[in-house]
Amino acid sequence: MGKQSTEMLKGTLEGIVLAILSVCPAYGYEITARLREQGFSDIAEGTVYALLVRIEQRGLVEVVKTPSEKGPPRKVYSLNAEGREYLEEFWRTWSFLAERLERLREGGD
Amino acid sequence: MGKQSTEMLKGTLEGIVLAILSVCPAYGYEITARLREQGFSDIAEGTVYALLVRIEQRGLVEVVKTPSEKGPPRKVYSLNAEGREYLEEFWRTWSFLAERLERLREGGD
DNA sequence: TACCGGTAGTCAGTGTCGCTAGGTACGGCG
């Protein structure tokens, strides 16, 4: 995708990652891989790690360091109560936006 | 809405304005008003004007200055061919994103 | 006349976000 998607991801990627974490805890490398599987093929690794740092500092996730057999220790992130609440708020905001846009698309044909 | 929407609007607001212009030409003040009508109540005026400057510089719109009975002259924007193409690309990108997110939401319950 | 509110556009500065392009560190395999 072009640079339109880059801008569109702003604010959305955060919700996407939180949604992934709401299913089950995961670590950065894993999340990146999962994003690629789900079609977000061109999301940079650095972007994900920076995002994880952010949501950790905001207190939306808990972090547990666990050793890995291959490579350095993993930082496993899991949603806490605040994170879950934030995720719900995200879905509300997303729904609002998606609804308006759907209406606009219908009207604009 | 909170600041989640601020970030989510990045890249999206541009498409929204282009979609509005695809229906019929309009000027900045009018576009702002129409946005408010459609539920985007807290979009700053300055934001819209800055956006219009941007899409004009990218050659997505034509501009005609027309006098107004009340107040300074209006700058009326209308989509050109490039703008229409860009708008279609926007809808494609949006569809992609919306689809992935819908899938995520279903899976995350 | 003087002032205010609505119309219409502009601008500098700010913060956030995703991307680029590197780097560090650990293990196993040829």
Next chain:
DNA sequence: CGCCGTACCTAGCGACACTGACTACCGGTA
């Protein structure tokens, strides 16, 4: 030893929406 895969981190960049101003024009009212 060198290389690849795993796993994480960082500084600097560009784009974008927001804030908080400001200019300018007109009509109505005190």
